[in-house]
Amino acid sequence: MTLISMKPHEPSLVQFVERLSELDDVTGVTGKLVEIEEDVRTVRIAIEGEGLDLDVVDAEIADLSASIHSIDEVSCGDHVVDDPWISGR
């Protein structure tokens, strides 16, 4: 699952990603800074895990004083379906 989140400058992206990676069912998280504004930062978060619960992820992001802007990519099922339009292959 890939989502765009808006967060204050604190907590840092490292703390932010660390906290998300500690959630149950999450096996890995990657965060990337997209944009810095005066008070906030927009970050792209890729979360991987089996049985991810969006409500739990949303609550954790909210507790980190951030919000989900959009959910940009989701994969479900037994395997990840390769979409050439998304992967560019």
Next chain:
Amino acid sequence: MSLGVRVNGLRQAIRRDDVRSLSRRYFVANGFDGTLTSIGVVVGAYLSGVANGLAVVGIGLGAAVGLGTSGIWSVWEIERAEASLEQAELERSMLTSLDDTKLTRDLRNEQIVYSLAAASGPVIGVAVTLLPFLLEGVLFSMFQAVLVSIGLGIVLLGGVGAYLGAISQQRWFVAAARMGLAGIVVALISIFLPG
């Protein structure tokens, strides 16, 4: 919120450089007030004819209570207003409420650290300068207790000055002398006050 979570939050707040920096300012500024006030009280009490060391301690503790309460109360209110402003600005940027989030918990922990620093500074300053009066009649006469008290105040101020000089990479002994000088000035003014 459980005590363990609160203590952990306070520990995390104290580890942050910006929180340590502002706490240090509150601690030093209010500790400076407390120490100088105590020197003034001690000299004034002696010159007014207070002949009992414990009476001076009682007067000084009154000053400590006043300054400590002032520190904790004023800084709590100042930081509460600043935290509310910061939260409101962020909420405007993010178009969402940030109540009961990590941000508000962190701001509250910072508020507690700042308030405790602001209160402990003057209490320590007053307590140290009052110590000789606990030994009045045992180790010191009243006059000696006053001199030792002023000396302790100057050493305390000088110590804080030396610390500030060291962390700001200035000559520590010059910073110590500048701070310590304030104790001498207050003692002299108190001596030469009319009456």
